[in-house]
Amino acid sequence: xxKVFPKIHNEGYKFLVIFGLVTIILYFISSFLGLIGxxxxxxxxxxxxxxxxxxxxxxxxxxxxxxxxxxxxxxxxGPKELNMEDKKxxxxxxxxxxxxxxxxxxxCSGKLAEIVYKPGKFLNASLDKASEDNxxxxxxxxxxxxxxxxxxxxxxxxxxxxxSEVSENTELKQGDRIGMIRFGSRADIYFNNYTPxxxxxxKTIAGETLVAKR
Numbered sequence: 001x002x003k004v005f006p007k008i009h010n011e012g013y014k015f016l017v018i019f020g021l022v023t024i025i026l027y028f029i030s031s032f033l034g035l036i037g038x039x040x041x042x043x044x045x046x047x048x049x050x051x052x053x054x055x056x057x058x059x060x061x062x063x064x065x066x067x068x069x070x071x072x073x074x075x076x077x078g079p080k081e082l083n084m085e086d087k088k089x090x091x092x093x094x095x096x097x098x099x100x101x102x103x104x105x106x107x108c109s110g111k112l113a114e115i116v117y118k119p120g121k122f123l124n125a126s127l128d129k130a131s132e133d134n135x136x137x138x139x140x141x142x143x144x145x146x147x148x149x150x151x152x153x154x155x156x157x158x159x160x161x162x163x164s165e166v167s168e169n170t171e172l173k174q175g176d177r178i179g180m181i182r183f184g185s186r187a188d189i190y191f192n193n194y195t196p197x198x199x200x201x202x203k204t205i206a207g208e209t210l211v212a213k214r
Contacts, residue, residue, distance in 0.1 A: 009103060009180055011163055012048025019044045043098075050103050053207035055175030059144050062107040062194055062212040063175055064204035065151045066187035068096040073196050079150060081116050082140055089150070089190040092211055094204055096185050103180045104153055104187055105207040106172040110143035115168050120155075134186075137162045139178055150190040153181050175207035 008016075019041040027034025055063050076091035078084030096102055116138040135155040140148055153162045164179040166172070181187075194212035198204065204211070 006046075006049040006051045008045060008048040009050040011180060011182065012044070015044050015048065016041065047098065047102065049101055050177075050180075051101065053105065053175055053205070055105075055173075055207045056210065057109075057174055059109060059174070060214045061197075061210050062149065062189070062191055063105070064094065064198075064206050064209040064211050065104050065107050065178075065189050066094045066096055066204065067100040067102075067206045068094040068187070068204055070198050070200050070202045070204060071095050071186075073198060073200060076190065078190060079138055079152065081118055081138055082114065082150065084148070084150075087192075089192050090194070090196055090212070091188055091190050092196060092198060093186060093188045096181070096187065101206065102182070102185065103206060104151065104178050106139075106141060106174060106176045106178050107151065107189055107191075107211060108141060108143045108149050108172075109174045110141045110149070110172055112139060112166055112168055112170040112172055112178075113142045113148070114138070114140040115164065115166075116140075117162075135162065137164065137179075139166075141172060145193075147191075147193055150188075151178065152188040152190075153179060154186040154188065155181060 023037030023041050026037040071093040073092050076089055078087040078089050118136050120135040137153045139151045143149055161182045166178050194214055196212050197210050
């Protein structure tokens, strides 16, 4: 039953009400328009789905922070917003389209040492420059080995709000929810001392897909 009617994120309820009311209005105008509204309401419901996920709970691995498609796996400087531009990381970028679950999760257990919000543009999240130009939020997680793993939520062309569910100094477990992005968007993960396990164009599942291994 949960697969057919999954629970939804709290952010979704107000949108469901709006979509539902618009659908009723459209139905009185035209049954065809009402049908379109119904389809969009069903889409809205599934967009805000928040299914349970089972993580490996093994700190020798990093799990995916997002559902989506791997856009790139490459060496990169650390985020300057966290004053880490002089350090080298492996960066994995995951694009979430409007049909993916948009709840983001912690790739490892550890302490959420810092959260930094950066206002910006709303370019297509699949573009490389979205990592530097778009509205985004950084989560620096210090894992159980004292290493920094960074997750970045990046707003996209349609997305207009990044929602956090955690605060600084929160103790996270691998796979814990950290927030979501409303509508199409992207998540980047920076790490070192791990070997990437994913490839470009691979689909990922937040909290479950193994992104990297020691």
